Amino acid sequence: MRICYGYHVLYSGTALLLLCYGLCVRADENTVTEHRDAGSSLTLPLGHPKESVTYAEWKYEGKTFAVYIQGQVRISDEPQFSGRLKADSDHLSVEVTDLQLQDSGSYSIVADKSGAQLPTKIISLTVHGKLIIDIESNQIWVESKKSCEVNLLCKVREDQKVSYTWSGYKNGSEAGLRFTLSPAEGDVTLTCTAAEVSSPSEGNNTRNVTCNPGVSNNQLHIWIAVGGGVALFLLIVIIAVICWWKSHRDIDSPDQGNTVYADVNDGNVRKDKRSESINVASIYETVDELRGTSDKPQTLYDKVTFARPAPLGPSPSSPYQVVL
Structure with a gap:
């Protein structure tokens, strides 16, 4: 009994090992490795005759981006491949165009035949950037x-x-x-x-x-560097001269302006003084002032009172009171 039990365990282990080996070989046979440059395209054929397939799906990392149903290959709305998928219903294939680096990964094609699933095809894609x-x-x-x-x-x-x-x-x-x-x-x-x-x-x-x-390239580079240095030096000199000229012009301009304004202001001051004298004093006070400097009559009132003998009484406060 023990011997039979041991043989049974041995046989079971061997069968399980062979089964796992067969599955691994089968998986390797259905897995394809592809390398593409960025900007190129990849065609994913179903790999089965059209009459032997009733339904199929194309997937990228488990997400479906195309299906075959009722004799037509239809593109699903997958943002990653937006505008870059081409379906071929006659040959049961889907083409991914303008490959990007992010398109690298695992693609799988699952197909059914009258309810029975056919072997899944796996494509491992690596997209390489174009060498510059x-x-x-x-x-x-x-x-x-x-x-x-x-x-x-x-x-x-x-x-x-x-x-x-x-x-x-x-x-x-x-x-x-x-x-x-x-x-x-x-x-x-x-x-x-x-x-x-x-x-x-x-x-x-x-x-x-x-x-x-x-002429060597090194000499050419030297001449270019020398020419650039000379041009830079001339530019600095021109900027310095312009700055010096502007600074001296700004210093001289205020003096000339002050002289002009001083002349104008002097005239304004004199004019203002005359105006102030006229505004503050009355015409009679002006006449009195002028009488002190002239012996001739200056106004009508001054002519009436001019050369008239002074009254004997107290002196009036104003010459116009005498006339009245």
Whole structure:
């Protein structure tokens, strides 16, 4: 009994192990790994004949974005793929266009045949950003050779592990490329292609190179720097002169203004004094004042009383009382 029980446990364990192995193999067979560049597209075919499928769903991370029902593939309203899905009802497929980095993940296709579920197809997608490549160029004129020593350096902006390939005028398999170019060869074209090692993502850039006799890039940069420095110096001098001129003009302007206003104010003061004298004193007081300075009559009243002998009585307070 014990021996039989032991064999039974052994057989059960072996069967369970084989079943798990079969499921894993089955899952691996239905899983596909895809790599795409950003901006490219991915087609997701159903993988079953049209007549053998009654219903199907296309899912991204468990969310349905397309269904097949009643002979038509219909796109659902999924914000992530808005405007970027194309359905093909004849071939039972859905195409995701203009792939973005956030589209990376697991896609699954679930299909039914008369109520029985068919094997699920899984696509594991990785979207890679497009490689942006820069080419640095430097050349030195070698008088003895009457030619230029050209140095090119190809590099990607992102910190990624990539391989480089040069093509065109010269070939190479490294990031840097060095060669000799004479003026007689004219303008030459070189293309650098960088490919990511872990994915098919790649990018390229092209540079045209011409040998300039007697002038190197370093000398050209020096002359540009000198010219820029001279222009900056002249600009500072011009600004300083303008500021100095404005400051002296502002200092001189108030003195001239004060002189003009002083002349005008003097006349106003004199005019105001005369006006004040007329306003404060009466006409009779003005006549009395003038009588002290002139022997001739100044007014009608003064003429009536002029040269008349003074009365014997007490002196009146006003000459007009005598006339009355």
